[in-house]
Amino acid sequence: MTTRRLAVVTAGLSQPSSTRLLADRIAEATQAALERRGHEVVVGVVELREHAHELTDNLLAGFPSPRLRDVIDTVTRADGLVAVTPVFTASYSGLFKTFFDVLEADSLADMPVLVAATGGTERHSLVLEHALRPLFTYLRAIVVPTGVYAASSDWGAGASGGGSLQRRIDQASAQLAGLVDASAARGPIDPFDDLTPFERLLSGEDG
């Protein structure tokens, strides 16, 4: 049995928040799917609301506070990531984006990511495809094919019917679990790991 670390980033602002609710449902389903594949799962949940001031400070000062550093490490050292945002003004929320803005370049490279979003109506569901997916593709993460969008009405819809929320959660979580299972446990990306010796720098090979 091997251990896999699953990070969950949730950017809901109200408490309780439907964004957190969706994040928890996805995390449970992914954990269960990984356990069926024989892994022990450690889940680390990051509520960005608790770090909103620290994220702004990071933008302005250029470095994270020790508490935010720990949170960043939880995410960048995970083997898989569930990223959930409310839809604000036609996209992910500013708080959600700020978190990914302060990460070091490449720190999510090759990371399996499940994208999910919540909104008041179904009309925003393509935010997964036109906002979240390109963001993580830019970061060179591996985004699972199924994203999960939950509108307010989904929370009252029955389990029957092909498009039910739980079915989408199960489908996306199985895809994430498959990717996490197939890849070796991810270590932290460290710029000091592959130092370019000076002779190679001098001959024009950048670090």
Next chain:
Amino acid sequence: MQFGIFTVGDVTPDPTTGRTPSEAERIKAMVAIALKAEEVGLDVFATGEHHNPPFVPSSPTTMLGYVAARTERIIVSTATTLITTNDPVKIAEDYAMLQHLADGRVDLMMGRGNTGPVYPWFGQDIRDGIALAIENYHLLHRLWREDVVDWEGRFRTPLQGFTSTPRPLDGVPPFVWHGSIRSPEIAEQAAYYGDGFFANHIFWPKEHYIRLINLYRARFEHYGHGRADQAIVGLGGQVFMRPNSQDAVREFRPYFDNAPVYGHGPSLEEFTEQTPLTVGSPQEVIEKTLTFREHFGDYQRQLFLMDHAGLPLTTVLEQLDILGEQVIPVLRRELDGLRPPHVPDAPTHATLKAAADADSSEVAAPPIEEAATVGGTLR
């Protein structure tokens, strides 16, 4: 151990009065600060180089030549010289000229510069930053050590039969530091040449710099310049002092809160907790500075940032008095006392000249076949 100050040369409104000094006032203030640094017993004055407002020091050798002419003892230096966007030939010439005028009281700190548009303004591309720093410095290093240089590279027009004039004073090039806040490649570069490595750690937590400096030290040893703990390390610092700690905090807070680099972000208390910034009594500055040695090992140069964020000149001069009278003598005694005998001081023109003279007399003395092996050191 060398102690000094480094200035960014920003023209920033004083947040307590709203008054902005003119460029002329700021330039003259920088000179007054440099002269004061010598008066209070500091060893180094270093100026930044910038090519965009609100910064005034675009022409470091002009300023440093003037400072050198009006001082007797202090080393004039840079923090940093833009090795990426300056022509290395012009750096070789300008700083060799300065070296002659200042009787050798000159060294330099190379830096890449982080202002995006400066690169295209000078015909370069910021994405080539590391490659420019590597190639340009390699040429500069040769221009100061070889009388006639043939050279061809990626970034500059080729040279055939070029001699940079004047030649370095006494045939000894100025000592060079390489400044970096985050790039392992620059630590590697400094280690390769046996040059100094300056980690300006004033805006970030120490953990990152411990790794950067340890990398430099390990590679310095790898390249055969001495043991890791003999590598030449410089560090930044940032302080504001009053006899009573609470007075220092009260007076400095508006400057901190509105500072161009970190203002409106973390609180003064958070920033002093997480970075080298010390706002308090001279004793608190001494205690905090002594922790640098614990984190980074015995080091050779400590530069303080004293004059940014709109602090008025009179305040800065008072700060330098406190620094020179109450802080530096204690730090000098403590750090020199703690340093083991095998750890060297930062090289100066005098020590480099003495080493070169010793080398050349060694080369002259032994039989020819042994002498051929002596010239291989990089410095």
